[in-house]
Amino acid sequence: xxxxxxxxxxxxxxxxxxxxxxxxxxxxxxxxxxxxxxxxxxxxxxxxxxxxxxxxxxxxxxxxxxxxxxxxxxxxxxxxxxxxxxxxxxxxxxxxxxxxxxxxxxxxxxxxxxxxxxxxxxxxxxxxxxxxxxxxxxxxxxxxxxxxxxxxxxxxxxxxxxxxxxxxxxxxxxxxxxxxxxxxxxxxxxxxxxxxxxxxxxxxxxxxxxxxxxxxxxxxxxxxxxxxxxxxxxxxxxxxxxxxxxxxxxxxxxxxxxxxxxxxxxxxxxxxxxxxxxxxxxxxxxxxxxxxxxxxxxxxxxxxxxxxxxxxxxxxxxxxxxxxxxxxxxxxxxxxxxxxxxxxxxxxxxxxxxxxxxxxxxxxxxxxxxxxxxxxxxxxxxxxxxxxxxxxxxxxxxxxxxxxxxxxxxxxxxxxxxxxxxxxxxxxxxxxxxxxxxxxxxxxxxxxxxxxxxxxxxxxxxxxxxxxxxxxxxxxxxxxxxxxxxxxxxxxxxxxxxxxxxxxxxxxxxxxxxxxxxxxxxxxxxxxxxxxxxxxxxxxxxxxxxxxxxxxxxxxxx
Amino acid sequence: xxxxxxxxxxxxxxxxxxxxxxxxxxxxxxxxxxxxxxxxxxxxxxxxxxxxxxxxxxxxxxxxxxxxxxxxxxxxxxxxxxxxxxxxxxxxxxxxxxxxxxxxxxxxxxxxxxxxxxxxxxxxxxxxxxxxxxxxxxxxxxxxxxxxxxxxxxxxxxxxxxxxxxxxxxxxxxxxxxxxxxxxxxxxxxxxxxxxxxxxxxxxxxxxxxxxxxxxxxxxxx
Numbered sequence: 001x002x003x004x005x006x007x008x009x010x011x012x013x014x015x016x017x018x019x020x021x022x023x024x025x026x027x028x029x030x031x032x033x034x035x036x037x038x039x040x041x042x043x044x045x046x047x048x049x050x051x052x053x054x055x056x057x058x059x060x061x062x063x064x065x066x067x068x069x070x071x072x073x074x075x076x077x078x079x080x081x082x083x084x085x086x087x088x089x090x091x092x093x094x095x096x097x098x099x100x101x102x103x104x105x106x107x108x109x110x111x112x113x114x115x116x117x118x119x120x121x122x123x124x125x126x127x128x129x130x131x132x133x134x135x136x137x138x139x140x141x142x143x144x145x146x147x148x149x150x151x152x153x154x155x156x157x158x159x160x161x162x163x164x165x166x167x168x169x170x171x172x173x174x175x176x177x178x179x180x181x182x183x184x185x186x187x188x189x190x191x192x193x194x195x196x197x198x199x200x201x202x203x204x205x206x207x208x209x210x211x212x213x214x215x216x217x218x219x220x221x222x223x224x225x226x227x228x229x230x231x232x233x234x235x236x237x238x239x240x241x242x243x244x245x246x247x248x249x250x251x252x253x254x255x256x257x258x259x260x261x262x263x264x265x266x267x268x269x270x271x272x273x274x275x276x277x278x279x280x281x282x283x284x285x286x287x288x289x290x291x292x293x294x295x296x297x298x299x300x301x302x303x304x305x306x307x308x309x310x311x312x313x314x315x316x317x318x319x320x321x322x323x324x325x326x327x328x329x330x331x332x333x334x335x336x337x338x339x340x341x342x343x344x345x346x347x348x349x350x351x352x353x354x355x356x357x358x359x360x361x362x363x364x365x366x367x368x369x370x371x372x373x374x375x376x377x378x379x380x381x382x383x384x385x386x387x388x389x390x391x392x393x394x395x396x397x398x399x400x401x402x403x404x405x406x407x408x409x410x411x412x413x414x415x416x417x418x419x420x421x422x423x424x425x426x427x428x429x430x431x432x433x434x435x436x437x438x439x440x441x442x443x444x445x446x447x448x449x450x451x452x453x454x455x456x457x458x459x460x461x462x463x464x465x466x467x468x469x470x471x472x473x474x475x476x477x478x479x480x481x482x483x484x485x486x487x488x489x490x491x492x493x494x495x496x497x498x499x500x501x502x503x504x505x506x507x508x509x510x511x512x513x514x515x516x517x518x519x520x521x522x523x524x525x526x527x528x529x530x531x532x533x534x535x536x537x538x539x540x541x542x543x544x545x546x547x548x549x550x551x552x553x554x555x556x557x558x
Numbered sequence: 559x560x561x562x563x564x565x566x567x568x569x570x571x572x573x574x575x576x577x578x579x580x581x582x583x584x585x586x587x588x589x590x591x592x593x594x595x596x597x598x599x600x601x602x603x604x605x606x607x608x609x610x611x612x613x614x615x616x617x618x619x620x621x622x623x624x625x626x627x628x629x630x631x632x633x634x635x636x637x638x639x640x641x642x643x644x645x646x647x648x649x650x651x652x653x654x655x656x657x658x659x660x661x662x663x664x665x666x667x668x669x670x671x672x673x674x675x676x677x678x679x680x681x682x683x684x685x686x687x688x689x690x691x692x693x694x695x696x697x698x699x700x701x702x703x704x705x706x707x708x709x710x711x712x713x714x715x716x717x718x719x720x721x722x723x724x725x726x727x728x729x730x731x732x733x734x735x736x737x738x739x740x741x742x743x744x745x746x747x748x749x750x751x752x753x754x755x756x757x758x759x760x761x762x763x764x765x766x767x768x769x770x771x772x773x774x775x776x777x778x779x780x
Contacts, residue, residue: 109595110595113601113605114602114605181609181612184608184612185605185608185609185612186605188605188608189601189604189605189608192588192589192590192604193589193594193595193597193600193601193604194595195595200591201590219608219611219612219615220611220612220615221615222612222615223612223613223614223615223616223618223619224615224616224618224619226616226619227615227616227617227618227619227620227623228619230616230718230722231620231623231718234714234718238707238708239707239708240707240708240713240714240717240718241708241710241711241714242623242627242711242714242715242718247710248627248631248634248710248711249627249711249714250626250627250630250631253622253623253626253627256622256626257619257622257623260619
């Protein structure tokens with residue numbers, strides 16, 4: 001596991017490649033899936049920084065029990081946009097970006113199935129994101145009803161304002177949803193139609209299985225959110241009465257439609273992260289992935305079960321008891337395929353010689369933290385416990401353990417792992433480790449205190465609280481600022497390595513995936529000729545399949 | 559008009575082909591074995607079908623809202639003095655015209671597959687007329703109703719459901735006109751083919767949705 005650098009590689013690359021890798025094409029309407037993937041990842045990272053800044057403002061407000069930094073409407077707007085940005089403009093589209101980059105390479109395809117559609121689905125995203133954030137400039141501020149925008153709260157807008165924060169919020173989320181559906185059509189078609197000869201379903205990497213499962217969920221569940229938001233928009237602006245309780249409407253129906261998408265959305269975010277663990281852990285422990293088939297099928301299993309769990313968000317919304325019991329059962333059922341995944345990761349690194357490079361640190365850190373996030377999730381699925389901690393910081397702590405400590409850590413693992421492939425340069429290992437430890441400590445300092453706070457009864461979405469909660473809140477706020485600082489070495493490392501990093505060889509980690517069989521960065525059409533796949537995806541250490549890298553030949557000749 | 563078009567099969571479509579239509583369709587458009595990246599038509603039809611799947615979920619979410627509201631508010635569903643949408647002969651004829659257009663557009667697509675361009679154009683034009691008839695009919699029906707968009711739950715649900723469906727019919731008609739215009743350009747056959755198949759699928763989808771909306775909005779009287 002050394003960072004080979006070979007000057008030959010740069011000379012071997014075709015000259016047209018050099019001109020094609022011009023930075024300008026990343027600002028153009030390109031139909032190359034690799035360019036679109038990078039566009040997605042960089043754009044969503046900027047949104048991540050904005051969402052993180054909002055989070056730090058929230059933590060600054062919560063450092064004292066009184067409400068003294070921000071006024072309350074602004075505080076409401078901040079946590080609404082923080083949640084919206086992190087979900088709809090960071091994790092979900094970032095996953096679309098990394099999948100866009102990797103899926104055709106992993107399948108041995110030249111491009112996505114519909115390149116033009118792919119470009120269009122990206123270019124919808126930045127305008128909708130800017131539209132959403134621009135609602136801060138409106139006279140009454142941005143939407144203030146939380147990222148779930150429950151009626152009738154979301155319908156309480158000052159009269160005589162046709163363009164208000166809520167209106168802008170709905171329009172931008174519908175636009176982002178359209179972009180996601182177009183992306184999902186593209187991914188599912190690509191995975192079914194663009195596989196190289198010999199690439200059967202059970203030779204696809206688990207990452208591709210995860211993307212397939214997540215994008216099927218987007219196709220089946222996202223339209224229900226779009227439908228709910230269209231009806232909400234009609235209620236808000238055109239005088240219909242679907243969700244207005246005073247005029248016979250029923251706000252609970254909105255909750256059903258909303259959570260029918262937004263609970264599976266958690267798996268749309270988490271499944272690609274699980275896929276990343278399944279790529280990184282075997283590569284850095286030099287072990288074949290344990291139980292490949294069961295891990296692949298478990299991805300689909302999580303997707304299927306998660307369609308039937310949405311009511312567990314509504315245990316306190318006048319849900320009849322038989323329905324609560326039913327959905328408690330299905331929610332706990334999700335733990336079975338998820339447990340298969342966690343068991344597979346553990347068994348993969350079991351008794352192996354670990355190579356603790358930055359991607360591996362992030363993957364192991366994320367997988368370990370998923371334990372706490374997952375266990376608190378099972379606790380919340382139990383009706384009596386959920387009723388007890390409903391609407392407290394316990395819930396906030398639980399889902400931040402999932403979305404930050406697991407998924408965002410996996411995303412960082414992916415960025416470091418595929419950085420050599422995407423840029424053709426190596427990142428700085430030392431700064432990567434600094435970034436990991438700052439993030440790991442900062443994230444746990446921020447999100448662990450939320451669990452005891454919730455058990456003690458601190459309610460979420462408030463800007464002032466009882467002074468007895470202050471101790472844990474100060475720790476969480478300091479952790480939040482540390483988390484904010486931890487992003488600085490990452491940005492410096494990425495920009496510095498992009499400009500001055502060592503040249504990377506084609507396969508610096510000696511990984512087995514198809515994407516490592518082409519040059520770094522890959523040429524316009526990905527492969528000089530389409531590979532014929534004859535091997536299972538994770539055959540580390542299997543002498544039958546051992547391959548000698550072209551780059552190793554160069555090393556030998558020197 | 560048929561210049562340059564090769565006649566492959568002039569015979570009418572045998573019953574056997576209709577019966578095996580779905581199995582053949584699945585075999586062609588669901589490539590479990592992979593490695594068929596060069597079949598651009600199949601790929602595009604697969605993608606379009608997947609898109610229609612998610613489109614149907616939007617309709618399902620509207621129908622779920624309608625059924626949910628209807629079941630919990632059965633007694634005050636209609637505000638006083640309002641009779642709700644009526645199952646008149648006018649509506650029935652409109653429905654029959656829309657549903658039978660599916661049986662016109664499918665032979666049109668098959669005619670194009672067998673390179674019978676003239677037959678395709680006539681049948682296609684007939685579908686456009688039927689779709690337009692439905693749209694005009696729905697406009698007349700809307701203007702004659704005694705309730706509006708904000709008249710109770712009945713108004714909200716009726717106009718949003720039929721309006722969203724009508725928007726799809728309009729999209730279908732626009733697609734059909736585009737394909738008809740395209741069929742008069744030279745060398746259009748290969749390019750127009752996917753569009754014709756996709757429009758046909760879309761039209762069937764719009765018809766199937768109408769079956770559900772018609773049963774729910776008109777036949778299911780409280």
